């Protein structure tokens with residue numbers, strides 16, 4: 143594992159990130175703080191659009207607006223034609239899911255316990271309509287999705303395996319590659335929701351063995367809101383017929399027939415914010431320049447420090463499960479509602495998140511939780527910020 147960033151390097155990165163001057167941010171899992179250079183990349187394209195005309199600027203700056211695709215491929219160890227640029231995690235995941243062949247009665251979809259609520263909604267709507275079933279893969283004693291249990295559930299009717307890699311309600315990291323080996327061995331399509339994973343540590347889609355992996359731009363990557371990326375394995379792409387197409391994904395040929403694109407952009411739509419794509423490209427470049435190993439080591443050191451201190455406060459229970467942990471630290475204060483804790487801290491200028499059941503219903507219900515507080519760190523998080531959060535929580539815990 144790489145060494146974490148030094149405090150001096152963190153300070154230098156914070157100086158280039160305006161939000162670190164105005165907020166104590168522990169909601170990087172919701173959305174992180176963009177750098178001044180990312181903001182500048184967005185503004186620069188908006189200015190080009192104003193000066194040249196938006197359509198003309200789009201053509202003239204094509205290399206800049208397409209850079210995000212190239213860099214996203216590099217980030218995931220994918221090919222450029224396997225990347226679609228999306229408006230967020232769900233829009234990418236949902237586009238890929240909606241493009242699968244029609245569900246039939248008796249089809250089985252297997253899903254991990256940590257699945258994102260939005261994906262579950264799409265899965266349930268489609269399964270119910272078709273008479274397919276949605277079944278939860280058991281978790282092991284650590285809370286992780288159990289690859290062996292998955293294998294024992296398989297039969298010829300299983301048509302999809304679905305995993306949220308890093309849940310939204312805790313620091314657990316699911317064994318995505320172990321599950322990928324099972325999926326590959328049995329030739330079953332495998333979707334990963336990587337909303338919390340992309341930008342947090344190195345990802346190699348070939349090694350994981352997934353067919354689809356979605357990510358959000360605004361979280362660990364520190365890109366702008368309204369951006370996302372989607373990987374679709376090249377050989378899997380031909381199984382996907384988009385739920386809707388337009389002039390970009392299926393232009394009409396000379397004979398008037400739609401020509402479905404051969405690359406992952408068949409899951410994109412024609413109209414997008416190219417300014418935000420320029421911002422995303424900058425954020426991707428910053429992450430790659432820093433190095434994903436270094437990012438992971440720094441986030442891990444921050445999260446571990448915060449977790450250990452929190453666990454030592456009487457009246458606070460840390461709720462993270464799993465063998466390996468992410469930068470998301472989940473906890474509850476005895477007798478206090480997590481939403482109230484979030485609001486009290488916000489009044490002191492400290493931002494955390496809190497979740498109810500709907501974001502991760504299967505896991506919350508399995509663990510008898512109805513709300514959790516979550517403090518999520520970045521490599522930008524300073525030890526002074528961690529101290530400030532802990533001090534505020536110590537007072538609250540009484």
Ligand SMILES: Cc1ncc(COP(=O)(O)O)c(C=O)c1O
Pocket residue numbers: 171172229230231232233258260306308309310335337338358370
């Ligand atoms: C695991 C997970 N999946 C999906 C989402 C939704 O992402 P988006 O809002 O970009 O669609 C989130 C958002 O927090 C998430 O944590």
